[in-house]
Amino acid sequence: MDWSKAKTILIVAFIITNILLVYVIMGENHISNEPTIKDEFIEDVIKLLKDKNITVSTQIPKDIPHLNAMTVEYENVNIQELNRNYFNNNGIIEQDGEDLAKIVKDDESILVINDRFIIYENKREREIYKDLDKDKAIQLSEEFISKGQFQASDMKLTFIKEDKGIFYLEYSKIYGDILVERTFTNFQIDKRGIKKFERLWLNEKDFGEVEIYISTAPKSILTLLGMQEAYGKTLADISLCYYFDPEKHDYLGEPKDAKQGKAVPAWRIQFDDGYKIFIDEY
Structure with a gap:
């Protein structure tokens, strides 16, 4: 086991839990009072990222993210x-x-x-x-x-x-x-x-009837604290996207054989050098 990486993950989880606890105590447990989209929480997130030399040069979305699942297929x-x-x-x-x-x-x-x-x-x-x-x-x-x-x-x-x-x-x-x-x-x-x-390229086929909610952007980008590939970078864009990764679905053994699958809501994190990270935590 990579104990250094495991330790980092535990520390990140502890930080998230404690920040959330503070804001849950301060506010009502209601979607309109979601603690992770409050300005104070976002300021804390930006400070924590800065400690890892991750700069945020864009607005962090404050909406409650949700989309219907999309079935996509590869362009032939x-x-x-x-x-x-x-x-x-x-x-x-x-x-x-x-x-x-x-x-x-x-x-x-x-x-x-x-x-394809x-x-x-x-x-x-x-x-x-x-x-x-x-x-x-x-x-x-x-x-x-x-x-x-x-x-x-x-x-x-x-x-x-x-x-x-x-x-x-x-x-x-x-x-x-x-x-x-x-x-x-x-x-x-x-x-x-x-x-x-x-x-x-991917083309859309149809959509599910149920809306899928994921974690808010401020909470989700705390995941970057445990990603060394993000250290030293400047975060240029955070946007909600449909995300299809064949390796996370039924094609784990042979992702190249995937012809279609389900795209779910995720946060698309793009840095100023073009590097992208996708976070689809629920």
């Missing part, structure tokens, strides 16, 4: 359609069993894994966009999405940064105004244009 990818949309049917398709397919055309390639995960790579050396900036990178990503005939109405740009001449963009799925995780459409763009594109 057709290798023939990708060849037509991106290479005008001029790419060479290579099939390696049922799980792997690849299209190659000159210095470009598209790899498709399990009929797309990886496009461009290895051309010629620079086309000498004055590449943030706006141009976004434009190029949108044009690439349109060229592949992917639906853009359920996509939202949630992260962009530039590092050594490469723009990194991440689009997240949205349903209404709620983000759906874990799914992504990511780009790497430099002066050559689209350098790399990765997409693993």
